[in-house]
Amino acid sequence: MRATCVSADKPFPIRRFRGGYGEERSGMSGRRVTRYGISIKSVVTGLIIINVVVFLLSGVVTIPLPGRLIDSLMRRGNHFLAAAFQRYGLFVTVFSLFPILIRSMGWVWQVFTYMFLHGSLLHLFFNMYALLLFGRPLEQRWGRSEFFLYYICTGVGAGITTFVWNLLRSPMVPTIGASGAIFGLVLAFGLEFPETMLLLFFFIPVKARYAALIFGGIELVMILTGSMQGIGHFTHLAGILFGFLYYLLRIKRGRSRRVLKGNRLVTTVRSRLKAARPVRKSEVIQKAETIRNKIVRDLTLSDEEENLMKILHAAFIRDSSLCGPDRFDPKAGDCLRCEAFYACLYRYVLDLQ
Numbered sequence: 001m002r003a004t005c006v007s008a009d010k011p012f013p014i015r016r017f018r019g020g021y022g023e024e025r026s027g028m029s030g031r032r033v034t035r036y037g038i039s040i041k042s043v044v045t046g047l048i049i050i051n052v053v054v055f056l057l058s059g060v061v062t063i064p065l066p067g068r069l070i071d072s073l074m075r076r077g078n079h080f081l082a083a084a085f086q087r088y089g090l091f092v093t094v095f096s097l098f099p100i101l102i103r104s105m106g107w108v109w110q111v112f113t114y115m116f117l118h119g120s121l122l123h124l125f126f127n128m129y130a131l132l133l134f135g136r137p138l139e140q141r142w143g144r145s146e147f148f149l150y151y152i153c154t155g156v157g158a159g160i161t162t163f164v165w166n167l168l169r170s171p172m173v174p175t176i177g178a179s180g181a182i183f184g185l186v187l188a189f190g191l192e193f194p195e196t197m198l199l200l201f202f203f204i205p206v207k208a209r210y211a212a213l214i215f216g217g218i219e220l221v222m223i224l225t226g227s228m229q230g231i232g233h234f235t236h237l238a239g240i241l242f243g244f245l246y247y248l249l250r251i252k253r254g255r256s257r258r259v260l261k262g263n264r265l266v267t268t269v270r271s272r273l274k275a276a277r278p279v280r281k282s283e284v285i286q287k288a289e290t291i292r293n294k295i296v297r298d299l300t301l302s303d304e305e306e307n308l309m310k311i312l313h314a315a316f317i318r319d320s321s322l323c324g325p326d327r328f329d330p331k332a333g334d335c336l337r338c339e340a341f342y343a344c345l346y347r348y349v350l351d352l353q
Contacts, residue, residue: 043148044135048128051178054116055124058091081105088174092117096174097159099167111159112152117176127178134185141192141317142251150246154184157242162235180235183219184243187212191247195324216240281341284308285330292349312346 084093097114101107118124139147158180166173194209219233291305328344329335335344
């Protein structure tokens, strides 16, 4: 998994007003100061730390196996388990995805724990790099709980599918790595930020909407041709499949329910603008230009301007896909008639790319 994010069509805001995203605290001058970086409370940060710690424990700390344990397993007829302990060690044998051990020993936790193990430093690096690249924008948009649930469900779903697949083909081969969940993140990122430009393998430009199709196609070819043995291509495809099912059944359906519930979400921005005044879009644009200039000059916004930004922010997080920022003109007729006008106006005010 190698991709570099160039620009997002709707990245998380880099500046914050009251009620918005991000972290903020007051400086000595009394002005608002925006803090950048990764929060320790982030699910993405936590997952990266866990994966790194597990990698260090599995690669550095060696747990000796008593000879009596091996002899006991051999006498009881557990020849494969004894051989697995001797070849892979205690840590990998117990926590990687071993189909034959899940079936014979009932070690069902392996469909969960396998995605925290990695075979090499490069394996760990590229998975964690992809987790940071695709995971942070998704966590900002969905929230910590929803993102964590999506990550775990896609990883476990890929693990269950891999268990069934390998049980029929290679039940004695362990599977490790977070790639199943990572491929699910690639799919979700493409659905949430379709116009984002990515650099596949660091030099091939492609829109995010096509990334999952390209990766999925490559994995399918690898399975059909039998190329690059030793990589869980089927696990990657399963991560994409379960990610799509989760997105369709929970993320997209949840949005549809919020929109259909009294049609309130669709009319919220319009009604709040009318209640807060100004009513006309020309007045809103004028206010937005004033706010934009204040942000550039790092001036404090008035309460009325803060309220307007909250309303525009609500429109921004509601719309899942927008045209490119360079195509937006607040005074153009097509933009004024577009339903996503207020979402684009929010992005224009904060100068998000």
